[in-house]
Each structure stands twice: as C-alpha cells, then as structure tokens.
Amino acid sequence: MNDETEPAAGGASKRWEQRLLGMGERSDYKKVWNRQAEDSGMAKLAVAGHEDEKILDETAEVTIRILREAVGIFPHDVILEIGCGVGRVGKPLSRQCLHWFGADISGVMLKHAAHRLRGLPNVTLVELATVGLREFPDAIFDVVYCTVVFMHLFEWDRYRYVQEAHRVLRPGGRCYFDNVPFDTDHGWEVFTQSARYPIENRPAHLSMVSSREELRTYLTKAGFLHVQGRDEFNGRIAATGRKSGELK
Amino acid sequence: MSSPLQPDSLHPAEQLDEVMRREAWLRVKFAHDFMTFETQVKALRKKVDELSAELGARNAYVHELHLERQTRDALVHELNLEREKRVAREGEMLGEFAIYSEMLRAAEDEREALRAEVAFVRAKSARGWRPFGAKKKSAEKKPVAVATVFPAYDFLYYLYTSPFRLHRGDRMVLRGWVMPRDGRELTAVRVRVGDAGAQVLARVGLEEPEVVRQHGAQAKNPRPGFEAEFPIAPGRQWLRLEAQLEGREWFSILHTPIWVLRGASRP
Numbered sequence: 001m002n003d004e005t006e007p008a009a010g011g012a013s014k015r016w017e018q019r020l021l022g023m024g025e026r027s028d029y030k031k032v033w034n035r036q037a038e039d040s041g042m043a044k045l046a047v048a049g050h051e052d053e054k055i056l057d058e059t060a061e062v063t064i065r066i067l068r069e070a071v072g073i074f075p076h077d078v079i080l081e082i083g084c085g086v087g088r089v090g091k092p093l094s095r096q097c098l099h100w101f102g103a104d105i106s107g108v109m110l111k112h113a114a115h116r117l118r119g120l121p122n123v124t125l126v127e128l129a130t131v132g133l134r135e136f137p138d139a140i141f142d143v144v145y146c147t148v149v150f151m152h153l154f155e156w157d158r159y160r161y162v163q164e165a166h167r168v169l170r171p172g173g174r175c176y177f178d179n180v181p182f183d184t185d186h187g188w189e190v191f192t193q194s195a196r197y198p199i200e201n202r203p204a205h206l207s208m209v210s211s212r213e214e215l216r217t218y219l220t221k222a223g224f225l226h227v228q229g230r231d232e233f234n235g236r237i238a239a240t241g242r243k244s245g246e247l248k
Numbered sequence: 249m250s251s252p253l254q255p256d257s258l259h260p261a262e263q264l265d266e267v268m269r270r271e272a273w274l275r276v277k278f279a280h281d282f283m284t285f286e287t288q289v290k291a292l293r294k295k296v297d298e299l300s301a302e303l304g305a306r307n308a309y310v311h312e313l314h315l316e317r318q319t320r321d322a323l324v325h326e327l328n329l330e331r332e333k334r335v336a337r338e339g340e341m342l343g344e345f346a347i348y349s350e351m352l353r354a355a356e357d358e359r360e361a362l363r364a365e366v367a368f369v370r371a372k373s374a375r376g377w378r379p380f381g382a383k384k385k386s387a388e389k390k391p392v393a394v395a396t397v398f399p400a401y402d403f404l405y406y407l408y409t410s411p412f413r414l415h416r417g418d419r420m421v422l423r424g425w426v427m428p429r430d431g432r433e434l435t436a437v438r439v440r441v442g443d444a445g446a447q448v449l450a451r452v453g454l455e456e457p458e459v460v461r462q463h464g465a466q467a468k469n470p471r472p473g474f475e476a477e478f479p480i481a482p483g484r485q486w487l488r489l490e491a492q493l494e495g496r497e498w499f500s501i502l503h504t505p506i507w508v509l510r511g512a513s514r515p
Contacts, residue, residue, distance in 0.1 A: 076265070076272045078279075098269065099276040126283065137282040140275050170275065 026204040027154065029131070033106035036205065040086070040112045046205075047085035047109070047148070060089045063147055064096070066232050070240050071174035073097060077142040080168065082133070082161050083149030084125070087113035094123050097143075103128050103135070131157045133164035143174050148236075150179040151190075151207040155214070162218040171245020175224060178238035179210035186235045215239035344414065347509060351484065398490055401499035402429045404463060411487050415508045420480045425456045425472040426491055426501055433468035436492040437501075439476045442485045450476030480508045 026032065037043035044051045048059060067073055077097040084090050084102030086109060094100035099122045104110050107127045117123045126135050131153075144165040150158050158177075165175045181187040187209045194206045212229045216239050219227040224241025231237055258266060405426035422439060437450040454473025466472070488503040 076268050078272050078275050098272045101279070124280065124283075135283060135286065136279060140279045142272070 026206075027157075028204070029105045029153070029157075030107075032152075032204045033104075034108040037086075037106055037108040037112060040115070043086050043109055043112045044088075048088050056086075056088050057092065060092050062234060063089045064093050066234070066238075067093075067143075067145055067176055070230060070238060071143055071145070071176050073143065078140060079143045079145070080133075080136070080141045080165075082144065082146035082165070083152075084113060085109050087117045087123075087125070089147065090123060091117055091120070094120050098122065099124065101126060101136075101141070103133065105130070131160050133161070133168050136168045138167055139170040139173075141169050141173055143176070144169055145176040147176070147178050150177060150210060150215075152205055153208075158210075159218045159221070162222045162224075166222045166224060166243055169243040171243055173243045173245075174240065175219070175243075176238060176240050177215055177218070178232065178236045179215065180207060180235070181231075181237040182209045182211050184235060210237065212237050212239075344509070347414075347507070351507065354484070398488075398498045398500045401491070401493070401501075403427065403491065403499070403501050404429055405501055406459075407502075411489075411502075411504055411506050415480065415506060417508075418479055418481075419477060420506075420508075421475065421477045422450070422489065423473075423475045425454075425459050426474060427463075427466055427469045427472040428491075428493060431466045431468060432493045433495075434472070434491055434493060435495045437474045437476065438490050438492075438498075439478050440488040440490065441478060441480060441506075448476055448478040450474040480506070482508050484508075 033046070036046040041051045044056060048056055050056060050059070064073065073079070073093070073096055075096070075098065078099050078101070079093065079097045080101045080103060081090055081093075082103055084104050085106075087102055090100050090102045090113070094117070101124045102110070102113060102117075103126045104113070105128045110125045110127055113125055117125070128135060146161060146165070153161075162175070162177060165177075169175060180190050182191065190207050191209050194202075194208070197203065197206065212231075215237065216227050216229050219239050219241040222241075223244070225244050227239060227241040229237065229239050403426050405424060407422060407424035409421055409423045411420075411422060426437060427434060434452070437452050438447050439450060440447040452474045453471045454475060455471050456473040459472055460470070484505055484507055486503060487506045489501040490498050491501050492498050
C-alpha cells in the first residue's frame with residue numbers, strides 16, 4: 001500500500017472512535033426507538049412505513065395470514081410478539097387468539113400501541129428493560145413471533161431473542177422470525193441504500209439484512225426442532241421452529 | 249337432564265377444548281401474576297436501595313457526630329489540663345509572692361541594720377565620745393564564718409545559665425566561658441556557695457569556637473568554656489564564681505546573692 005492511499009493515523013483513529021460511538025448509538029435500542037416515536041404519526045411511519053390506519057390494518061392481515069400458514073394460529077393460543085411497535089399486528093390478531101402479549105423495548109411506542117388497542121380485553125403490553133424477555137416467566141406462550149424487527153438489531157441481539165423465545169415458549173410451542181433477505185432485489189436495494197450513508201452520518205436504525213442460513217442457524221442453536229426456512233410472498237425470508245415437547 | 253354447561257356433559261373433543269382453554273388461561277394468569285410480582289420486587293428493591301442509601305447517609309452523619317464529639321471531648325480535656333496548669337501556676341506564683349515579700353522584708357531589715365551601724369560608727373568616731381557607765385565586758389559572740397572575697401580581675405566572661413533567676417531544686421548548673429583580657433593562662437574555675445564557702449571545681453577547657461572567632465584566640469586559653477554543677481540549699485545565699493591564673497592566685501569573676509526555692513526545678 002503506497003503512502004498516498006494510507007490514511008493519516010490521526011484521521012483513522014478519529015473515524016474509528018466516531019464509528020464506535022455510532023455502533024453504541026445503534027445498540028441503545030430504547031433511545032433510538034423512543035426518539036422515533038415522539039408522535040403517533042412518526043411512530044407508525046417508523047415501524048410500518050405508513051400513517052394510514054387502513055393500510056396498517058391491511059398489512060397486519062397479510063402478516064397474520066403468513067403466521068397462520070407458517071406456525072398456525074388457534075383460538076386457545078397465548079401469543080407473544082417481540083417488537084410489537086404500535087400494535088399493528090396485535091390489533092387484529094388479538095381477536096383470533098386467547099391472549100396477545102406485545103413486548104417492545106420502546107416505552108413511547110407502547111404508549112401509541114396502548115391508544116390504538118384500547119378497549120381490547122385480551123391484550124397486554126410489556127416494556128422490555130433491555131434485550132431479552134426476562135419480564136416473562138418460562139414456558140408460557142404457544143406462539144412467539146417477531147416480524148420486521150431483526151433488520152434493526154445486531155446479530156447477537158437477534159440470537160438473544162431467539163434464545164429467549166425458546167425459554168418462554170411452552171413445550172411444543174412455535175416460533176416465527178423474519179427479515180429482509182440479502183439476495184433478493186428488494187433486499188439488495190435495502191442493503192445498498194444503507195451503504196450510501198457516510199460512515200460518520202450512519203443512522204442508528206438502518207436496516208440490516210439477513211440470510212436464510214443465518215435465521216435457521218439461530219433457531220437450531222437455540223434448541224428448536226423442525227427448523228424450516230421460508231420465502232414469504234411479501235419478499236421476506238423467515239425461519240420457524242418448534243420447542244421440544246408434546247405436539248399441539 | 250344434566251346442564252349443557254357441566255363439563256361431564258360435553259363431547260370429549262369439547263371437553264379437551266375446554267381443558268386446553270383453561271390451561272391457556274392459567275398460563276396467561278401466571279404470566280400476569282409473574283409480571284406483577286416482578287414489578288413489586290423491583291419496587292421493593294428500589295425501596296431497599298433508597299433505604300440503604302438513607303441508612304448509609306445517616307450512619308455517615310452519626311459517625312460525623314461521633315468524631316465531632318471526640319474532637320470536643322479532646323478540646324475539653326485540653327482546656328481542663330490548661331486550667332489545672334493555671335491553677336498550679338497561680339499557687340506557685342502565690343508562693344513566690346510570699347517568698348519575694350520575705351526577701352523584701354529581709355532586705356529592709358538589713359538596710360536598717362546597716363544604717364544603725366553607720367550611725368554608731370560615726371558617733372564613735374566623733375571627739376569626746378565616751379560610753380556611759382563602766383566598760384562592760386561584751387558578751388562573747390559566736391564568730392560568723394565569712395567567706396573570703398577574692399579580688400576582682402579584668403575578665404571577659406559570659407554565663408549561659410543565669411544565677412540571677414529564682415532557682416528551684418537542689419542542684420544548679422553554671423555554664424559559660426571566661427578568659428582574662430591580658431591573655432594570662434587560666435588554670436581553674438570554681439564555684440563557692442554560701443557563707444561556709446563550700447566549693448566545687450568546674451570543668452574547664454570546653455570548646456567555644458564562636459567566642460574565639462569573635463574575641464580572637466588566646467594562645468594560653470584556646471578553649472575558654474566551663475561548666476559547674478553543684479548542690480544548693482533553699483533560701484538566700486551568696487554565690488561566688490572565681491578563676492585561678494597560672495596555677496597561683498584566685499580572682500573573683502562574679503559574686504552575687506541567689507535565691508533558691510524548695511521543689512523540683514522548672515525546665
């Protein structure tokens with residue numbers, strides 16, 4: 001490497017420091033997502049890309065259809081959504097199960113969710129203190145799902161949620177995790193759009209894609225059985241699994 | 249006819265469904281109870297932390313009060329010691345006042361006696377003085393031992409320990425230096441105390457480099473320092489400091505009355 005391309009030692013150090021700070025910002029999920037939920041319009045845009053309630057409901061129905069196909073939704077199911085945001089999926093899904101729990105790390109997002117889901121008797125919203133599901137006891141849920149969330153997390157945190165899902169699922173419980181894939185046109189577009197940001201101005205919530213192998217590996221390593229990968233019709237990839245125990 | 253609501257009247261599939269529904273509700277209830285319990289535990293932990301912090305702050309305050317009290321107690325103790333010293337000093341001063349009063353009275357008596365003697369001698373030396381009556385045989389008086397007073401000499405001298413203070417104790421130390429101005433050899437120094445003339449030889453030949461630097465060296469007296477330690481009795485008495493030159497005559501350096509009190513010497 002010649003001297004002209006070698007960055008100045010002082011400049012590289014400064015950029016690295018700034019980068020570290022940026023990564024730390026991304027890891028502060030609570031702060032990042034509280035900031036994006038200052039009002040309900042911003043919150044809906046941040047989590048769903050739309051402010052219109054009708055569009056939110058329509059996209060929620062699509063997600064529920066996918067969940068029904070992937071893991072099954074039954075009237076007696078006790079369901080947990082990781083990263084429920086404003087309760088986009090929970091609002092219609094709560095009518096189709098026994099009880100729906102929505103967990104999110106952003107307390108401000110949950111305030112908007114509480115407003116949207118007011119009056120629903122079988123809904124519980126829980127603010128997570130940090131990455132993980134320690135607010136919940138073991139072996140409670142029939143279904144744990146996490147949709148349109150992994151793109152905002154670092155890999156270690158994705159795996160942490162998969163591990164925790166295994167803990168809080170009852171024997172035989174089912175899980176579903178999705179993300180934007182690396183190798184589709186849409187996924188590549190998401191990747192390259194994020195890459196355009198200068199490093200020092202990289203937003204903390206930028207989407208990070210996954211591979212099919214990555215998702216399957218998380219579930220396998222966490223102890224799930226019957227791990228399967230899925231290519232959803234909405235352009236996402238997913239992985240499903242079942243906790244060992246009796247089959248439902 | 250059994251009620252359709254009673255479980256045993258349900259179809260097995262419906263019974264199973266009912267059981268599963270109840271089981272699911274129990275899990276939901278357990279989850280809610282767990283979360284409530286965790287919230288209460290968190291609140292209690294926070295309360296415990298707050299109380300611990302408060303206890304810590306109070307303990308720190310109590311400790312400060314203890315330290316303040318210790319400091320105050322030490323100060324009171326020092327003040328008490330100081331007061332005791334002052335009381336003792338007052339007592340000493342009263343005692344010294346009594347002694348000084350006695351000294352003054354004795355000096356006044358001595359002055360009156362000397363005046364009477366002077367008047368008698370003047371009267372005796374006047375012409376035609378005749379004593380009244382026959383000569384009486386004067387009563388035999390006990391001879392008073394009077395110490396010999398040696399003649400003075402031109403000495404340069406200095407005393408580090410002053411004989412002019414009021415002394416306490418039964419021993420005294422005189423420390424100083426002496427040399428004759430004419431440079432004759434000084435061979436001995438002694439102290440004589442009291443009318444009986446008890447004498448103590450001083451240690452001579454002590455180094456006094458500053459004195460030599462200031463006054464110039466004397467060939468026969470290169471080390472002019474001396475020190476004498478001697479016993480003293482309470483009361484008023486004469487002190488004589490004398491030096492011998494060339495091993496022959498003794499000369500007086502200083503003679504002065506000193507006052508000695510009973511009790512331990514003060515540093």
